[in-house]
Amino acid sequence: MTALDDRPSVDEQPPLRGRAGPPPVGTPPVERPVRASLPNDVAIGALRPVMPQRGVPRLLRRIIGVNEDVLDWVPEERPRYTRLGLIVLNTGLLAAVSMHMALVSVLGSHWWLVFADLVWAMIIVTADSWLIASTHGAARTSLFGTYLPRLLLSVLLGAVIAEPLVLAVFHQSIDNEISETRKADIDAYGSAVKRCNPPTGEISTDPSCAGFLVVISERPQSAVEELGRATAHRDQLATRIGEVNAQLNELERLARDECAGRGGPGLTAVPGEGPECTRNREKADQFRRDSQVDQLNADLVTADRQVSELTTKVSNASSQAEREVNAAINAKIDEKRGNLTERGLLDEFEALGSLSSKHFSVLMAHVFLALLLIVLDCLPVLSKMMSASTEYDSRVRRQLDVSGRLHDLQMRASEKRDSVDFELQELRFRQKLRTGIEEIGGEDRTAKARRRMEVDAQIDRLAATLEQARTPQPR
Missing domain, CATH: 1.10.287 (Helix Hairpins)
Structure with missing residues (x-):
């Protein structure tokens, strides 16, 4: 018998994980399996969901926010999203190299720059991860509103990442241009100083x-x-x-x-x-x-x-x-x-701009190289845009819809439950109010009766006193 024949029947298979209603009252809690188990040698598609995948591919997909529970139902999409996660990781590595070159040109070579490179790579990977994860389940009809802002943000990040790499490619020409420019600046400055300060010591009025x-x-x-x-x-x-x-x-x-x-x-x-x-x-x-x-x-x-x-x-x-x-x-x-001894990124940018303005070939090489690096940095969003809506996106949309409806139902149930509690509490307050009013009324009637009795007793004492005063005393 094959592995397929050894599988339990549909009635014997454990239920699939999903949202289910609450168990009947008095039913002991049953530990349900996370997924239906399936031997590794069973062909994909024989039974869904398939066994979860472990290792590096899963980590790469986690970078771009893929829900493995949903992806297990469409395992054919795993290679696509694995490579998309690898693209995001490559963009982060490219950003780290770019940041390292930029910091070395400003601060010199130091071992602790690696930490700054890793932080910058993490920032870029996080931004690209959000750009991709926020498009999961997006419909193709929302292409303009969903992808265009993300593409513009990717272009901006790509321009920031690309420029240090472009400077590194043209570093020799940039060094020569900076040296020549500074030599010309020093010569022009020296000529102006000598012109304005004649050897005779006269003060120039120019x-x-x-x-x-x-x-x-x-x-x-x-x-x-x-x-x-x-x-x-x-x-x-x-x-x-x-x-x-x-x-x-x-x-x-x-x-x-x-x-x-x-x-x-x-x-x-x-x-x-x-x-x-x-x-x-x-x-x-x-x-x-x-x-x-x-x-x-x-x-x-x-x-x-x-x-x-x-x-x-x-x-x-x-x-x-x-x-x-x-x-x-x-x-x-x-x-x-x-x-003019020290130099920074602005000096290199200015030198590269000067070279581009002087030589058309440098300008074209600069533009094409920068565009290539920007496209590489935008590749995560571009790859998501260029690919059609996947089955994974469809199931994510449906799961989001179901989650929304379930949440609405839960909110209505919670509202009813809480409203019943509040209404009962309000009735208790009203009953307590009536009881209190009755108690206060009874105490008031008792107090009034007590006062009447006291008044009657005082009247009787006064009447007896008057009666004794009117009765003649025997001699």
Whole structure:
């Protein structure tokens, strides 16, 4: 006999697990089997549900929220959902690799990054698991409302996961682009700093130099201005002395010509020490005294010496300023270079964008690779969308409908049960109220009767007292 012939008959088989009504009152509880037992060598479909499956395939299906009790009735769907769970797991592994590459580019290589990678993979697997589990039992008529929001969320997650992987693929070109870009930035920055800070130490008034000016201990502008004033003063003295000397020379020439007896305008042509000769000599001597020629010459010597000293001072100040300016410029450039030593994800994104804008081939490779990775990340939802509604989905829908109806029935039964309890409790309260009212009425009547009796007794005592007062006393 075959295994099929050894099976118990339908009447002898234990009942299948399912929702059943409550057992009759007084019936002892019977432990029902979870499923109908079936030997492993029986062909699938001979009797449903089949034996539950154990091992890795069951764990993979658990990731996407498959109800094994329902799937046991349609075991032909097991491979489909097993592979769907494997797709979700692969997406999580891809997310872990992407997160590891992103963290390594920012923090460097550390062993403890594995924990962050696992956490990120768990987050992605959880999100994809919800995306798939929430579609079990969905009808194909609800394709737009059910799958489109989930697909958009998958695209967003895929874009986040794909970019670090794209950066890892183009890392060599990105490194070169970052190095060239930063070298160009440092050169441009150095040119701007040198343009805005001339070696003479002058302060640039160009608005574009804001932020590029350096600070030095002392600028030579004050010494240059002082030298300019001293030079102007010396030149004025030299001009004044030249004018005075010209007039004095003219007066002395007239005196000499007059004394020598030469002829000419203003001359007597009489030689010797005559009155005109004496007068011209006195006039020249008086002009020398009035013009203070000697003092002017002394002041010019002093001015020349001051100009020479200030020229030396300006030269020293300019040399010092040039050294300080060059040192400050080098320090500023070194600071800029130091700020550009580290790099992060934004720098790599910018470098990849720059490469894509410069080279069409890089742009196409970037786009296609990113799209491929995004599609891989969206594969769980896409696979669910592309597959037709399965028998498992149909049975999940029916089970949900049955569960809903049973829940409604249970709620109505609970409502009736609770309403009966509340109505009985209300009747008890009313009965208790009536009893209390009757007790209060009886106590009130008793109190009134007691008061009447007390009043009657008091009246009788007063009447007896009055009667005794009216009755004459015997003598």
